[in-house]
Each structure stands twice: as C-alpha cells, then as structure tokens.
Amino acid sequence: MAQSEVRGEAPAVEDTMPLTARTTDAPARSGRRGGGRRAGGPKTDRRRRRRRVLRWSATVLAVVILGTAGAGYLYYRHLNGNIQKGARANGDDSKAHRTAPNAAGQTPLNILLIGSDSRNSKENLKLGGSRDHVGDPPLADVQMLIHLSADRKSAAMVSIPRDTRVDIPKCTDPETGKVYPATNDIINVTLGRGGAGCTLLTWENLTGVYIDHWMTIDFAGVVKMADAVGGVEVCVKQNVWDHSTPSQRGGSGLKLKAGRQKVYGETALQWLRTRHAWGSDLMRARAQHMYLNSMIRTLKQQNVFTDTGRLMDLAEAATKSLKVSEEIGTVKKLYDLGMQMKSVPADRITSVTMPNVPDPADPNNHVVPDAAKADRMWQMLQDDVPFDKNGGKSGSKKGAGKEESAKKPSVDAARLGVLVQNATRTTTEAAVRQRASAISQVLVQKGYGRAQADVSGSLAEDRTVVRYPSADLEGDAQAVAKALGIPMSAVQKSTDVSGVTVVVGADWRSGSAYPKKSEPKAGDLPEGTDAVNGSDKSTCMDVYKPYQWS
Template sequence: MFRAIAISLSVLILGTATAGYLYYRHLNNNIRSSGRSGGESGVKKADPNAMGQTPLNILLIGSDSRNSAANVKLGGSRDSVGDKPRADVQMLLHISADRKSSSLVSIPRDTIVKIPECKDDETGQSYAETVDKPINESLQRGGPGCTLTTWENLTGVYIDHWVMIDFAGVVAMADAIGGVDVCVKTGVWDRSTRMVRGGSGLKLPAGTSTVKGEDALKWLRTRHAFGNDQNRAKAQHMYMNSMLRTLKKQNAWSDAGRLMNLAETATKALQVSDEIGSVKKLYDLSMQLKNVPINRITMTTIPTAEWSQDKDRLVPIEKSADQMWQMLRDDVAFDKNGKPKAKASASAKPAGPPAAAPGTLDLTVVNGTGLGQAPRDGRASEIAQVLNGKGFDLAKASRTAEPRKETVVHYAQEDSDQGKADAASVAKALGLPETAVKADPKAGGLTLVVGADWRDGTVYEAPKAAEAGDLPEGADDLNAADEGTCMDVYSVYRWDGGKS
C-alpha cells in the first residue's frame, strides 16, 4: 500500500507554474487528518544511529466502517450503519534507520489487549482504560490515535504516523493500481455454509488469478475460506507483496498520467495523522519508502494462541511476541538478505573519578515494569532490598511508577563524570550492562528504573541480542521476493471452477 502511495504522490514533481499549484492545492484539500496519538504510552522515539538516522514506524489501519452507501454495498451488513468503525486490519510497518529494509507485523483483529485511556481527537470524547478487549475495538474508543497508543503500549515501539483506509478506499486504490496476481492451491468460493454465515464472496479457480477493484477487496477480507484471521493476514501480505513486485516491474514512477490518477485516488482514499496531513509531507515520506529492495521487505503475523476465557479470541504468545517487538525496537531486520553489520572495534576509555562508597549514595529505585502490561507489584522494594544487601544502605523504593522497556540507572547531568562513576557502580552491582548508565537532565540524583525487561529475579540477565531474520515459530513470515506462494483453502470452501 505504501509504495502505491509513494508512487501516487511523486506526481507532484510534475507540477509547475499555476496549474501545478492549483492541482497541489486540490490534492491537499482531499486529505483528511487527525491527531497522531489518543493517549499517553510513555514510549520514546529511538535514539539516532551514528549517521543521525532513526527508524520510521507507521501504523496501517483498515476500518470496517459502513457509514457510507459505498461501504455498506462493499462491506455487507446494514445493521452496523451508524456504528463506530472497528480496526478490521492492523499492521505496523517498520522502515530501518538506514532505509535499506522494511519489516511488517500484523495483529489479528480479535487479539485480546489492554486499551489505554484515550481521547478522540475529532469529538473530544474521553474513554477510560479497559482490559481484556479485542484490539479492533481500540478504534471505537478514541479513533486511530487510540489504536496507535494501544500498539505503543503493547510493543514498546514508538510509532511516528498512522494511515487509515476503509472498504471503498481499498477498492479505489486497487482499481488505480491495476491488477495484482494472487494464488490459491485449489479453487475457492468464500460463501455462507450451513455452519457459518457470511463470507466475502471471493470466487477464484485454482492457481494464479489477477484481481483488482472489488475482487481485490474480497481477497483481502476472506477469512473463512482461508481458515482463520492469521491466514487472512497471510493472504493480505501475499497481495501487498505481489502489488509491490508489480509496481516495481512496471516502473510506474515514470508514467505521468498514471501518477496523476494514483495521486488523486490516494489523497481521497486515505486518512492520515496530522503531522503528515499535507501532500508535501506525504511526498517527503514516500521518498523514504520507495528505495527499499524487494528482497528486504518481510511481512509477518504476531504468533497467538486461544484465549483461555473465549476460544474465539486470541492472545499473543508472550515470549514470541516480545522477541519480535525487541527486533523492532533494536532495528533488527526480519530478513537475512542484508550485509552483515561490521562489529565496532573496542577503544580505550579515559579513566574517570572513582565511585563514592556504596553506603554514601542516595539512590531511588522506581518500578518501571508496567510497560504494555500490569506493573509487577513491589518490584521497586525488592530491588531496593537487594541493593541494601550489597552495601547501598541508602537505596529506597519510590512510590511513583515510570513504565520503561529497559532497566536504566540515571544520574544527574550536572554531576558529570562523578555521577556517571556512581551510577556505573550501581549497574555493576546488579549485573547491568554499561549501556544502562545514562545521564538525565531531569534527574535530581541517582535513580534506578527497573524496566519491563527485569520483572523477576534478583540478578539481571541481559536479553540475547537478536540477529537479522531470527523470527520465532509461528511468525508466518513472507518475503516480498517470494513469488511462488499460494494460499491453502479450507475444504468446505473449495471450488472446482464450475467443472462439476
């Protein structure tokens, strides 16, 4: 979807003089936008790399809105006309800091999560925090900004922007892009059965078919025939990867007439977060997306299991999900097709002042274990007692909480080298890495924040550094260069192509 947007908006290069300005203004007037975030997550943007670059994270949302005649026609039931839409499709697109790889993660719509306190940017209505709710309901409780905040709480990943599209928008974009090849192992007809009502209406023969417009929407919405929501996500990834390959082969950037059509369609079909709510901003964004090689684009689905309270709902498999979120936070590619990163050579460090005696250090311990989940009760007191036992007699637990993904020892910036030495002695006593020691201009003294990476135990165990392509079982990864992938069809929905 984003390469299509990028191609669409590059038409602005062609605009010159009065006609170009008027068309630019026309496209700007098409764009709908609202606030980036609907609540507070405490997640901070990643630090820049040595080249001053940071990763780019964009939340892609497909809404199931039926609040227009076109959407009712395409989306089925009229019973939900007037209801607040849900986030039927949710994908997090991660572009690496060096813009050389792209990773995408889908979450099935019925995955159970905590939805934070949110405020709808368009209506001003506030919503209290709620737990054990399907993630698709986040859109109803504060708009796309709340869906973004829900994702930040869940993943610990800072999300720069969101982009949302509805059924009619998908059809319009699919028509503008043109035919995209998809494949099924057997013929498929996603229809009502005696056991299950509904279905997308998708009807294709075995093998490869070219879909566009409403057929493309049917492919993207098919769930029953493909077995479940996880497989529906895989089919969506297959379509998106095929679309990227198609646009790449067509060299669509050079076709001025097609670019204008795509730009017109994209600006009408999409709703975006405010900070990218102009053609120029979207164009600048597109320039960062267009050059990622096809074989460096990998799409995945978060591994899930049945929820114990309802077999029709899902929960993330915590260890597997954490592994994938950590890869995104650390900007580790989901594919193995990049060049190995050169290891930094060790350099001699200038000697600083010695740390003060442990028993003289005034140290505050803060519970930061509540990022994306309930905090671990009493965690600050536990670690304060550990420090007391190691001679840090003045270490005490704070009653405040500061959710944070990783454990860190802050020292006041004005304390300079002495503060750093004192903080390093705390880190060493607990087995924390040197990278856990950080200056903080807001810190009034030494502060240990026990993060979500250390919820249990009295000895810190550094997480294993993830390697490129090291995805957990069940991630269902699909690289955009893989052209031979076909969807399995659940037996009830197999179709013989009208031969019988």
Template sequence: MTGSSGVRGNVSATQDAVSATTGDATSSAGREPGDTAASEGDGRRGGGRRSGRETDRRRRRRRALRWSATVLAVVILGGAGAGYLYYEHLNANIKHDDLNIGDAKDRAAGTRANSAGETALNILLIGSDARDTEANQKLGGAKYDFGGPPLADVQMLLHVSADRSNMSVVSMPRDTLLDIPKCTDPDDGKSYPALRHEMTNASLSRGGPGCTVATWEKLTDIHIDHFMMIDFAGVVSMADAIGGVPVCVDANVHSHTSTGKGSGLKLEKGTHPVKGEQALQWLRTRYGFEDDTDLARAKAQHMYMNSMVRELRASAKLTNPNKLRKLAEAATKAITVDDGLDTIGKMYDLAGELQKVPTDRITMTTMPNRYQGERVVPTDDAGQLFRLVREDIALDGKDARKATAAPSPTAVADPAAASGDIAVQVHNGTSTDAERAVRGRATAVKDALAGKGFAKAVADASPATAVAKTVVSYPSADLQGDALAVAKALGIPAGQVKKSTEVSGVTVVVGADWRSGTAYKAPVKNDRTPDTAGAINASDTGQCMHVDPDYTW
C-alpha cells in the same frame, strides 16, 4: 520552482504520490456477510479459539482484520513507472489530522540518527471501518451502522531503515488487548480517559487517528513519524488499474457457508490474477483459508500485498494517464494523513526515500500474540519484534546491528544522591507465557540492594506486569541519576534504565531474564526475528494459501 524543470518535478511528484495514495484506498477490505455490528455486540468485535474447526469459525467470525493497501502506498511509492500527471487539485482532496493526541509526556523519544547521520522512518498505516459514505457503506455492509464511531480495524507499522536498505511491516490483530492512553480530540477538546486492557481498534473512536498513534507508541516505545488512514473506498479501482494481482490457492476454494457467511470468493486451484470485486473478496476472505481465522486472512493479505509490489515494480502497469487520474481522484478523497504528509509534494519527498529499498528487502510480519479468552495479547516475542524495529535491525537478518534508536542514556540531568537516601521499589515480573513468577525474587533483589547501601529499598508484594527483560524505571529527569546508580549496583546495563510516567519513584522490575541469583547477567543479544512473527519476504513468488477442505468444490 519555475521553468520546465519545475514542471517535470511537480509532474513526477504527482505521479509518485498518486501511486502512494491510490494504494491507500484499498486499505480496509470490508466485513464479510455476517460480520455486522449487530453480530459483534457493542462494536468491539473479536473472536477466539475453541476446539473443533466449526466452533473456531463461529468464535472468530467477529474479527475482521482487513488488510490496508496503505502499506502498498508507501512500499511502492515511486515504483509504479513513468507517466506524467499534474493535478494540483488533488492536494485539496487529502484530509489531514493531528499526528499524536495523547499526553506529550508519554510520547516515545524521537528516533536517533545512526553514525552516518541517517534516521529511520516509522509510519502507522490505519484502516478505518467507517460507514460515512454510501460507497463505504455498500462495501462494508451494516446499514444501521452508518455514521457510527469508526474502529481501527487495520493497523500496520511500516519501518524504513535509516540507510533505506530495508523495510519492515508489523501488523497488529484488531482485537489485541492493550492499554490505551488518555487522548484529547483536537476538534472539540473532548478528553478520553486512559483505558486498561482494551481492544486496540477502539483507539480510533477516541478522538481520531492521533489516539491510535499514541496507543502504538505506548505499547512499543517506537516513535511514529507519520500516519496514513484510509477507508473501504477504492479497492476495486486499485485492482482494476493494476490489471490484476496474481494470487495462489492450493485447492479449489469457495468462501461461502450454509448460513450465508463468507466473502464469496471462488477460485480454482493454482495461481490467478484477481481484480475488481474478486480482489476485494480475496482481501476479505476468512472462511476458507487455513484455520478460518483472522490470522489466516492477514497472511492472505500479505501475499496479495507482496504480489502487488512485484507487479508494480516489475511491469510498471500504472502508466495509463486516464487510469491514474481516476484512481488518484478516488484515493485522495479517501485518505487522511498527518500534517507532515498533507500535500502531493510531501508525499513525493517520502517517495524519493522509499524508492531506494529493493523488493527483496521488504519483510511482512504479524505481531506475535496468544489468546486470552476471546481476544489476543502480545507475547514476549512481540517485545522482541518491537525491539528489533526500535533499534533499526532488519527483520530479514541480512544486516548487522546498527547503532541507532534507544541508545543508553548519556546526559544526566541530576547526579545521584547518596545510596542510603535513594528510595527504590522492587517488583517481581519474572513470569512468562510458559512459567509462573519465581517466588521471592523481589525480596532477594531488595536484600542485594540493601547489602550495597540502598537502605531504603523495599520489595513490593503486589502482582507486577511480567517483563522479558529486567528494567529500572524513573518518573522524572531529577531521578535519572538515582536510577542509573541502582542499575550499576545490580549490574544492569544503562540501556535498560527507562523514563516512565507509570512509576512514582525509582523502580526495579525483575524480569524473566533474572529468575535466580543476586548479580544480574545481561543475556546474550538475540537479534533474530521470532518465528512466531510469520515473516514473509515481498520477493517470495512461491507463496500459496492453504485451503480449508471444508470450503473446497
């Protein structure tokens, strides 16, 4: 690019990318006093629910879901106004890492284009709790934790629709229990074996952000295109550069306990702009908001994020070159991205796409979950939420269903064998959060298959993982035709036939949608965002945090 137009292009690119990366520096607000590794055992920090507010607070104090301003980095890319900056050296500040370091065969299929040739975009936003610099250690505390393995304490999936009409953000609680796949560190070649029922934030310490990406793809079957990871540094600078972010509380609040815990946030009832250290306190506050849990903190973080989006887009305050320069320097030094976003120019290209999304089409949600001991696990509603994202269905309910992502299989690598030669295992996965598995379902479906000529069908009596929707799985392309034949015989839609490396042959898992009968009836499609996702629209100016009466003054 040459001439004056080229300079303008690079200047504009830097402007937008600076807006992006500066937002990222805010991502991981630090631990509250008392949220140290010593109080949290072996580094797998978490908490649970007990009867009584005070015991609940004690159990939950080990979880610190820090909001990642990386969301802002992509939500407001290119929306911070004009301004002319040209800092080629910022590229050298940006660190980059491999996108996915799990097994290639386990990757989610690439997102398919819609009928107009447009493709959705998925970006994983990661907030690291690393204490690898003096600045991060000062913000995060835990002096004895300096240089220890980082945890992915903030994880948010940002989905940009194929037509760029809307965005969806899904937060995952940091102590969610799930399966982490095998990962290989790209730097030293060290291999980390797969883990079952492990806290999701441990994924980052298993070779880097590429393992967190692999973990998300395994759970959601959503193909992730990019990641952006940041640490503690930069939150104060970001809030100061903006000039303050309006937040609201419905009563006077002071986040402080008699034992010295709490963020220290002290606000009067009403709406107030917070910046600097006070903004950091808001993002870290757990003691004082609603039920004093990390879920309440996440809600406050979403409120802050939405408010910041409105501030930047409406008033375009980040036009002061000196402020932008300082913010850009700090932010680009704190950010780590995949190779697809490792330059200011690449971020500018992303900014051009994201600029198209109006604020009132941005929806923030939290992955639906339930407690399991002191941790949480995804619920059936989480599966519903992930499906909506996977199929590019707007979470605000304003779009018709789009023909994208995860279509029914079309090309079959190998035709089906004769019915009598197809070995099929049938499992009972009919349990739900509210109901036990129905006895005998695997046998009933096995008998139905035998009656249709599948003589090698067998019922597996071992406990099966519960699934909301019946699925037929196959391990390799040569068995796809067999799996489709089994699905057709049972009346199961081809869209519910999936390739999976977790099965050794054609496998039917009878789900909660088929608790009786031998002829499958596909449930009526429900494209509504679950209420348990706690959806918040970025344009909602009426949001106000409820204050726990125990923390008023």
C-alpha cells in the same frame, strides 16, 4: 531540492510548486549570437537539461505510498485538499522510546497502517455489509506496522491479529474531548476510542517501538487503490468461495478459480477481508501480506510518468483513500515517505505476524501475544535488526552512544530515593509476589539505602525499565540501571513518575541479577511469525475444505 521533513534521508519535493513547468528554453536562445552555444559547452547543456527534467519530475510527482503522484500547482493544492488528517497520538501514556541513530546519524522509520471497517458512508456500506453497524465506532480490523531500517535498505511489515487481547492505555478523542479510560480489550476496538492515535499508543505500549506516523484506509479506499494500480496478482491452490455455511454465517463473497490471477476493485477488498476460507484470522494476515508484497512488486515495475491517466488515477485514489497523522498531511511529505519505501529492494522486505497463543479467557475466539517470542521480535524492531538475511545488520544498535554520554549523578546513592514497581504481570501469567521488595533490597545492598518497594499494586511491562521525570535526574537513573545491570537503553524519561523508578518487567521474573540477553542477529526471527519474503512469487493460499468449489 529542499530537505525532507519526514524522518529519514529521502529526497524531497518542494511544497511550493510552479503552476506550469518550463518546457522550452526559448528565453536563453534569444540571447545567443550566430547560433553559438552558451558558455559551458555540450556537457553543461546536458546537465542543465537533466536538471530541468528532474525539476519537472519533482513538479509532476506527488507520490503517496510507493509511487502515487500528481502534477502542477493547482492540482497539487487539490490533492492536498483531498488528504484527511488527525492527531498522531491521542494521549501521553506511551512507554515507547526512539531507537538511537546509527553511525551515519540515521534513524528507523515506523508507520502504522490501519484498515478500518467503517460503514458510515454509502460507499463503505455498499462494500462492507450490514446496515446494523451504521453509526457504530469503526474497528481497526487490519493493523500493520511498516518498519523501514535506518539505512533504508530493509523493511518489515508486522501484523497483529485483530482479535488480540491487549492492555489499551487511556485515550482522548481529539475531536470531542471524550476521555476513554485504560482497559484490557481486543486491539481492534482502539480505533473507536478516539481514532488512530489510540491504536498507535496501544501498539507503542505493547511493543516498546516508537511509531512515527499512522495511515488509515477504509473499504472504499482499498477498491480505488486496487483499480488505480491496475490490479494486484494473488494465488489460490484450490477454487475458493468465501460464503455463508450452515456452521459459519457471513463471508466476504470472494470467489476465484485456482491459480494465479489479478484481482481488482471489490474483489481485491474481498481478498483482504476473507478469513473463513483461509481457516483463521492468522491466515488472513498471510493473505494480506501476499497482497501487499504483490502490490509493491507491481508498483516497482510500473513507470507512471509515461502514463498520464495512470498518474492522475493513482494520485486521486491515494489522497482520497487515506487519512494520515497530521505531521505528514501534505503531498510533499507523503512523496518523501513514498520514495523511502520504494527504495527498499523486494527481497529485503519481510512480512510477519506477531507470535501468539490462545487467550486463556476465551481460547476459541481471541489470542494474546506469545510473550517471550513476541518480545524478541519487538527487540529486533527496537534494535533495527533486519528480519531477512539478505544483507548485513543495516540498522542502529539500540542505545548506541548512550554509554559515552552517561551523565554524573546529582546526589550520592545513599541519599537518592528510588521507587521499585512490580510489573511482572503478563496477559497469561500473574505477577510474581514480592518482586519489587526483592529488587529494592538488592539496591539497598548496593548502597541505595532509600530504595523502597511500591506496594500500591502490580503493573504489566514486557521489559524492565528505569524511569526518571526530569533531566537533572538522568544521571541518577543511569547509575541505578548500572548498579542492577540493566542496559542504558532501558533508561527513559517519563512524566508518569515523580522520581527515579525501577519498573521490574516480565523479562526479570526471578533472580537478583538482571538476565543477560544475546543480541538478535539478522533474520533470527522467533518461531510462529509466518514470515514471507517480499520477492517470493510462489506463495499460494490453501483453501479450507468447506469453502472449495468445483
């Protein structure tokens, strides 16, 4: 079979599939004499039969997310026609960089899953509420990064609450060409600023994690998928009814009795949308993680190949429900992706929520990242460190091999112009005054006599980086980083700079020496992540008192 085009090392399905599968070996039998066996003997025949079975499986399989499938050439084309596609990113203002390959040459895979609240279809309006929002830009009410380790032995699902205030970069709508300037706002508005590509850029700028692909799903898609998989088991500790109350209008309408039970269709959507009954948007993220973990376990247990009806339902539901970034916009590529995700054991999947604190500007309604804790979690993703302790460190060490490939500087340090920028501002703290000047003086003392501070204003970066505009200055940027004690993994090529530029981030707010950091270990998550293991079947949601019923 052809090698996968999705980043990673998963088996692939041929893009060109036969109209019908070979179910008989009659042409081969016609050449036999006297009932004798073909050359190779019984073992060879068994191997060939197994290969035919595998080919047939590859033909009938067009798996989308954890095992969804379709069959046959015409049906394959039909499924491809179902898939909506869009640009991966809607701008070039990204500060993220790819994680270096591990010893086997493998790299992590990061997929951004986005749940849209769009009411711009009759089906979505029926499921999603008020007609007042018809025509409004969609909001990205569910945002979750799915991280597959380089060796595909562990995975993480990371949620950012929809009401998180973040810096949003400049984005361009790929369909209309409209340009949205950079701003500071709630993260769920990013979907309406040019599509999922803008949400992806916002995540990259916040986390520093390179994101390979995105997928979006709307209200109607959630309903279809829940029915297609045969329901998803959830659990509540008390009877729950998420309805309007005198003190809180709205509600998803979810009404369930206490205990474990399967939810289908619209009830599954209500589960994923419920917030008030759980007490907060953060608890809604926990409920969503519980749902996805349960669905993963369900799909792992199912054998869709023996149930043609289920096979077709899953294929139709998945391809009609999803909109994906264009580089994975075929059934074959989604199959490859699904196989990689399906291979991860349930006990190596960890669901977390970004550590956060109340937004100083609006503490009752919004949150901001808890900078130190969130940055540690982003570092684990960048370094491909597993979130669980059920295996060794399976990923790639960030920056592996960069020391060995260090390039020679193009000019002497004394002749190199270096600009130093102050990016110590965070969502909760003001920039450190004169920080760029202080670090430029450190460089002068180390022989970089032309180093100078950028006085045009303060920026905001979680981590310190050294940027350079072109390959001929890479060695110079590396030498500057070495002089300051900044790791080589923080040296980045960028079109945002015209020369070697040191961006002093929030991780270096004081001192003349770059602070040394201990490498995170597997399972060493910071507090406040509300981590849930994918194999945990005991989790039940607590119901906020006003939404309990008897």
